[in-house]
Amino acid sequence: MKSRGWIRLAAAAIVALLFAMPVLWMIATSFKPPAEFVSESIALLPVAPTTEHYRAIASAHVAANFAASLVVAAGTVALALAAGFPAAYALARARLPARLDAGFLAFVLLLKLTPPIVLAVPLFQVLRTLGLIDTLAGLVLTYQAYTLPMAIWLLLGFVREVPTAYEETAEIDGAALPRRLWSIVLPIMRPGLLATTALLFVVAWNEFLFALLFIQTPSLFPLPLFIATRITEEENLWGQLMAVGVLAALPAMLCLGALLRHFGRAPEAGLTG
Amino acid sequence: MALLSPALVLLGLVAVYPLVRVATLSFFATEHGFEGARFVGLQNYVDLLDDRFFRRAAWNTLVFSLLATASEVGLGLLLALLVNPQFPGRRVVIVTLVLPYVLSTMVVTAIWRAWFHFDFGFLNNVLRATGAAPLEWLSSRDLALYALVLVDVWQTAPFTFLILLAGLQSIPTAIYEAAQIDGASPRAAFWAITAPLLLPHIAAAMLLRSIDTFKVFDKVYALTGGGPGLSTESLSTLTYKMSFRFSDIGHASAAAVLMIAIAGALGVVYARRAADRSGP
Numbered sequence: 001m002k003s004r005g006w007i008r009l010a011a012a013a014i015v016a017l018l019f020a021m022p023v024l025w026m027i028a029t030s031f032k033p034p035a036e037f038v039s040e041s042i043a044l045l046p047v048a049p050t051t052e053h054y055r056a057i058a059s060a061h062v063a064a065n066f067a068a069s070l071v072v073a074a075g076t077v078a079l080a081l082a083a084g085f086p087a088a089y090a091l092a093r094a095r096l097p098a099r100l101d102a103g104f105l106a107f108v109l110l111l112k113l114t115p116p117i118v119l120a121v122p123l124f125q126v127l128r129t130l131g132l133i134d135t136l137a138g139l140v141l142t143y144q145a146y147t148l149p150m151a152i153w154l155l156l157g158f159v160r161e162v163p164t165a166y167e168e169t170a171e172i173d174g175a176a177l178p179r180r181l182w183s184i185v186l187p188i189m190r191p192g193l194l195a196t197t198a199l200l201f202v203v204a205w206n207e208f209l210f211a212l213l214f215i216q217t218p219s220l221f222p223l224p225l226f227i228a229t230r231i232t233e234e235e236n237l238w239g240q241l242m243a244v245g246v247l248a249a250l251p252a253m254l255c256l257g258a259l260l261r262h263f264g265r266a267p268e269a270g271l272t273g
Numbered sequence: 274m275a276l277l278s279p280a281l282v283l284l285g286l287v288a289v290y291p292l293v294r295v296a297t298l299s300f301f302a303t304e305h306g307f308e309g310a311r312f313v314g315l316q317n318y319v320d321l322l323d324d325r326f327f328r329r330a331a332w333n334t335l336v337f338s339l340l341a342t343a344s345e346v347g348l349g350l351l352l353a354l355l356v357n358p359q360f361p362g363r364r365v366v367i368v369t370l371v372l373p374y375v376l377s378t379m380v381v382t383a384i385w386r387a388w389f390h391f392d393f394g395f396l397n398n399v400l401r402a403t404g405a406a407p408l409e410w411l412s413s414r415d416l417a418l419y420a421l422v423l424v425d426v427w428q429t430a431p432f433t434f435l436i437l438l439a440g441l442q443s444i445p446t447a448i449y450e451a452a453q454i455d456g457a458s459p460r461a462a463f464w465a466i467t468a469p470l471l472l473p474h475i476a477a478a479m480l481l482r483s484i485d486t487f488k489v490f491d492k493v494y495a496l497t498g499g500g501p502g503l504s505t506e507s508l509s510t511l512t513y514k515m516s517f518r519f520s521d522i523g524h525a526s527a528a529a530v531l532m533i534a535i536a537g538a539l540g541v542v543y544a545r546r547a548a549d550r551s552g553p
Contacts, residue, residue: 087280122291206377
């Protein structure tokens with residue numbers, strides 16, 4: 001039995017290594033001088049490691065794009081939670097007619113099905129009317145088409161697990177609704193809240209299409225859009241491109257743990273578009 | 274109701290209004306802008322169904338979606354079966370396998386654009402090193418769509434892997450122990466226990482992947498731009514070009530409505546299955 005475990009480990013390690021190759025290649029290339037990657041060599045590790053690509057992107061104001069990504073992702077998560085939590089609570093607690101409940105969930109599913117490009121032209125007009133074209137606030141607003149249904153869907157499950165007894169006791173003691181939510185419901189569902197936050201953050205951090213359509217000022221480009229403008233035929237720039245890729249990948253990787261812990265609950269919330 | 278209103282206002286603004294608007298616009302010709310839009314009934318739809326570009330994009334999207342979904346579920350299943358039993362280092366293997374799934378599609382395409390490069394790309398370097406001929410991954414009409422499938426498989430097989438691993442973990446070990454006592458071979462146990470109990474999870478993974486692959490935009494945009502020729506144009510990239518390059522809003526809106534209709538059909542299948550499993 002023991003030796004079979006080791007055989008499985010060897011097989012799994014080989015497969016995992018194959019899967020990790022593109023990511024390892026990205027990290028390694030970000031430390032290679034151009035002569036090493038503009039070549040026919042298949043060596044993975046840099047021979048003469050260099051930080052020149054990181055220094056180059058530091059002086060190219062990538063910090064502004066990193067900040068834009070952070071602001072948009074944080075804003076998107078905050079708005080989705082602020083609007084999604086009360087809605088999820090209402091759906092879980094208020095005894096709505098079953099049909100209304102089902103209707104709402106069907107609408108959430110319809111949004112999950114809708115290709116984002118379908119919403120693009122009307123959303124462009126909405127943003128222009130509100131004066132939010134080419135602003136990060138505009139992105140925070142339009143990303144709700146992805147994140148708000150996800151937030152409601154996930155939080156609904158977590159609220160349903162909070163026993164009503166605590167709230168009923170607090171209500172008898174005279175605690176008003178906002179206070180009951182803040183000091184009873186939210187603390188109990190903290191793990192679920194964290195997982196939801198991590199998932200929403202990854203979605204907003206990685207989004208590309210709406211950023212492409214609604215942002216024109218280069219210093220406001222979120223990282224995926226910045227990367228898209230740098231994907232060129234110019235092989236010499238691969239080092240810089242991969243350095244930006246590493247930067248863009250880091251925050252999402254930090255969310256990996258939270259994602260794995262709670263994945264089994266709602267795979268429907270999937271991340272890619 | 275007060276609790277629901279912020280969410281309702283937001284969803285109204287970014288989802289309900291756009292959906293209604295796009296459905297309305299699909300009945301208008303907009304060659305003179307929104308002001309001079311004229312009602313043309315179903316003409317936009319008739320034009321599209323007759324349009325070479327639209328048909329090709331629909332065909333490409335179908336091929337991409339079917340191939341990617343089948344490969345991702347197949348590979349995800351193999352990975353899940355490999356990693357399901359306990360073994361030392363299992364946790365590290367799982368985290369490594371899931372890694373591609375949290376990357377931005379733009380990071381993914383940046384890596385693969387370099388890997389597909391004809392002269393210095395990693396894939397062709399490996400082919401040359403093994404004595405094989407290098408391939409024109411993205412510039413060949415016959416290969417480009419499959420190259421896109423390859424990238425999608427790498428990025429999202431981790432997702433199907435996670436669903437199917439969760440499915441395998443949910444099968445009680447007592448069933449296997451009982452089968453072993455009854456003298457069933459591991460192979461017999463797989464077909465009699467694992468396969469039927471995993472089937473709902475396989476179906477769920479297939480549906481979720483077909484829904485997502487049907488929307489494919491980012492990869493096509495950044496890797497091939499829809500080319501060479503029309504060989505990788507997808508419904509999403511074609512709709513994007515009609516809307517924002519050719520400003521043909523009427524036809525773009527009709528294409529959008531057709532996409533929702535097809536996606537909606539997939540959704541009905543999904544909802545039926547969810548209802549069978551007694552809700553979320």
